[in-house]
Amino acid sequence: MPELPEVETTRRGIEPHVVGQRIEDVIVRDARLRWPVRADLGDFLRARPVEAVERRAKYLLLCLDRGDRILIHLGMSGSLRLDDPANPPRKHDHVEWRLGNGRALRLHDPRRFGAVLTDHADDPHRRLRNLGPEPLDPDFDGAYLAGRFAGRRVAVKQAIMNADIVVGVGNIYASEALFLAGIHPGMPAGQLAPDACDALAAAIRQVLAAAIEQGGTTLRDFLAPSGTPGYFRQTLNVYERTDQPCRRCGTPVERVVMGQRSTWFCPACQPED
Known part of the structure; x- marks a missing residue:
């Protein structure tokens, strides 16, 4: 499964194309991931700007305005790719974010063990609580x-x-x-x-x-x-x-x-x- 280096590689790859962009639309083709994608995800995210892309453990965090965040886990076989929204989605492109720059960020997850969750920076999701330190942080020795x-x-x-x-x-x-x-x-x-x-x-x-x-x-x-x-x-x-x-x-x-x-x-x- 994607581990920390793969998730960090993904973060660095999408960051220049996502930060500063407004989410114009959200398409959920299959909500049956490891945990069901919230039914109102599009309404929650539409017209919101992405202010930063961070990583905590194996979770990618798309940080929005007002402290809200999208948590993305790649599961066993997932990946995120930037694509032209005019290109037909692949079979397992389950969630897609259409961005203001005309690009589409697509979550591809054949086994559907990944996740798309939301939380707030002041009230982290339970999956992020009680985690140990990041191994690349100075305090880890x-x-x-x-x-x-x-x-x-x-x-x-x-x-x-x-x-x-x-x-x-x-x-x-x-x-x-x-x-x-x-x-x-x-x-x-x-x-x-x-x-x-x-x-x-x-x-x-x-x-x-x-x-x-x-x-x-x-x-x-x-x-x-x-x-x-x-x-x-x-x-x-x-x-x-x-x-x-x-x-x-x-x-x-x-x-x-x-x-x-x-x-x-x-x-x-x-x-x-």
Whole structure:
């Protein structure tokens, strides 16, 4: 599914074309997303200006006047694309915003696991409450992780994928960050030494920043708003590389299942003890 780098890539792609534009019309072709699209969405948004495009965790926030916001989640296979409204919509273009500059912003979501919600900046949607810090914010560091990990027996990979601890570290980037930090994914979080927490925080920041720079990771469905794929997959060290040689030491990469999710690691570079 689109993770933080893919959502940030999308945000950066649509921002220049959306900010400052008035929403002229809204077309909801299928309201049956993960949560039903509100029936009066068009009436709520029509003639409203988009003042900013922000991101919180994996949610895109289209910030309107008077503090109102549109929350967009891309779900498992969703994408946002800018198009000419004269072009016929694709089969799974479920929601479309017609903008004052003559462009159409279309939410494409074949599996309909995405969402279009609304809230107010002073009263955030419940999906945004109690989230952990953004991993690219200055306050996210090893000391923070050490404090949150203290006393926890849960595997460190599951801990960093917990949005209450830190947002946006999905399966791909958790596996890659743990490899860079030299930490076994099954290590109990509470057993990590302070220097290991420092290394892990730095690795999370490094892998996410690199993925954003390369436009995210295209595994199956993700495309940037321009229609181009993300190229970070070409530099993945362990993710989906079962039995292939580790890029660092040549040891075959192993795959295990943790928390019902596939996990990849190098047994030599990421020893259990």
